[in-house]
Amino acid sequence: MIKTLCRSLLAALLLCAAAAAPAAPEQPTVTLAVGGKNLFYYLPLTVAEQLGYFKAEGLKLEIVDFPGGAKALQAVVGGSAQFAAGAFEHVLHMQAKGQPIRAIVLMARYPAMVLGLSPRAAARFNSFADLRGMKIGVTAPGSSTHLFLNQLLSQHGVAADEVAVIGVGAAASAVAAMRQGGIDGMVHLDPVISQLEAAGELKVIVDTRTAEGAQAVFGGTYHAACLYAKADFLAANPHTAQALVNAQVRALRWLAKASPEQIVDLMPADYIGSDKAAYTAALKKNLGIFSPDGALDVAGAEHVLQALMAMEPALKAAPPSLEAAIDGDFLGRVPAASP
Secondary structure, eight states: OHHHHHHHHHHHHHHHHHHHSOOOOSOSEEEEEEEOTTSGGGHHHHHHHHTTHHHHTTOEEEEEEESSHHHHHHHHHHTSOSEEEEEHHHHHHHHHTTOOEEEEEESBSSOOOEEEEOHHHHTTOSSGGGGTTOEEEESSTTSHHHHHHHHHHHHTTOOGGGSEEEEOOSSHHHHHHHHTTSOSEEEEOTTHHHHHHHTTOOEEEEEOSSHHHHHHHHSSOOOOEEEEEEHHHHHHOHHHHHHHHHHHHHHHHHHHHOOHHHHHHHSOHHHHTTOHHHHHHHHHHHGGGBOSSOOOOHHHHHHHHHHHHHHOHHHHHSOOOHHHHBOOHHHHTSOOSOO
């Protein structure tokens, strides 16, 4: 009888262990598109990759880097990528077009975008009306930097077509475009902005790398970089999506506790370049943008929607549903253990 009880107890323990074990991803090999992976805007993605968190969740994640977020979005819509790291604005735009894209975890709670002008252009800048006729660089037309520029112009009564928008890429090409004089200014992110600012080649006009800057422009937190996917893919592959979210939240938790020096030491050498001290200084300006837990809240999402509706009458006439744009179920199932 004792042997029978032991066997029953062992069987029960095995069943409990099996129930507690996370289910394997339906698609262990997936592609994630991003526009400008080396930017601090997407640093949590690199942290998860460098620390092996995706692999630990059973994922073989191929990350494809594009010049801007618009191309990353196209990859998801077209089916060449299952996930994207990109701006929450893209999620809302797709919802408004009847294409159910859903955000599943937040990486950045502030846009971290900066509008800067060359010293020559800044000398004749007194108000946003002075941007008329200027050439302003963005990572790529249709990207989140372009959307941010349009938001600023709309807020200050300047039509989008009164400014010439030039795609300059996300890294060295953006710096080169500024230095060669092909543009009067740019909307961009770090480390590009800090590099030009430190060299005296850019004067910051609008800065959303801080809570104060985001408050001034948007009235509070503003959902920025997130991971998103098509709703039908999430429904068909919940364990794959859960693995991705688990890894990303684990990276955010690590970031919240890490020192700037630990973060820099984790980054690939080509991100840092030849001046580690300058890269570290730029990182310190952006530490506040990262979400500590990946949570997608109504307030941050609402600020994005309000900003978009203010400059797009069609979107205001038929606003997308914030509830449909966010899938918080995966965040609710992330293990509570620290990284």
